Amino acid sequence: MGGSGGAGGGGGSTPCAACKLLRRRCAQECPFSPYFSPHEPQKFACVHKIFGASNVSKMLMEVPENQRADAASSLVYEANARIRDPVYGCMGAISALQQQAQALQAELNAVRHEITRYRQQESASAPAETTTTTPPPSSPPAEQRPSSSSKASPTSTVATSESKDRSYWSPIS
Ligand code: ZN
Numbered sequence: 469m470g471g472s473g474g475a476g477g478g479g480g481s482t483p484c485a486a487c488k489l490l491r492r493r494c495a496q497e498c499p500f501s502p503y504f505s506p507h508e509p510q511k512f513a514c515v516h517k518i519f520g521a522s523n524v525s526k527m528l529m530e531v532p533e534n535q536r537a538d539a540a541s542s543l544v545y546e547a548n549a550r551i552r553d554p555v556y557g558c559m560g561a562i563s564a565l566q567q568q569a570q571a572l573q574a575e576l577n578a579v580r581h582e583i584t585r586y587r588q589q590e591s592a593s594a595p596a597e598t599t600t601t602t603p604p605p606s607s608p609p610a611e612q613r614p615s616s617s618s619k620a621s622p623t624s625t626v627a628t629s630e631s632k633d634r635s636y637w638s639p640i641s
Pocket of ligand 1: 483484485486487488493494495498500
């Protein structure tokens with residue numbers, strides 16, 4: 469029965485990347501067409517290779533329509549990561565970023581510790597006054613610092629203001 473064949477050739481609408489790859493007709497209600505443009509065929513090729521087309525369709529249909537675009541792009545990301553790193557997949561990227569965040573946190577803690585140490589030193593040497601950190605106009609270069617560190621020399625305070633100028637770490641995008 470049902471011989472209503474799709475004889476009507478598509479009126480100029482190109483099939484989505486999924487239907488193109490699967491060699492099937494891209495129907496009006498195609499679950500892939502809003503998310504897999506024919507101009508980026510490698511995106512569907514990746515998710516199809518890793519998850520399989522029917523699983524991708526199922527996963528997209530299981531989420532609300534307004535979140536399907538995000539779901540599709542996260543599936544593409546995960547599939548790409550799995551292809552690049554067959555052992556860890558996107559876990560490789562996650563753990564690398566976690567390690568980076570830990571290292572940066574440790575560095576931040578060390579710098580904060582240094583700052584409080586310098587503040588304590590400053591308040592010990594100059595009790596009542598809050599010291600201004602403006603360096604003298606003709607500050608000597610670092611190589612000319614005296615090798616024997618004499619505590620009374622004013623150049624040591626210049627060195628402390630130098631390390632305060634460290635740029636802050638920007639958050640991971
Ligand atoms: Zn389609």
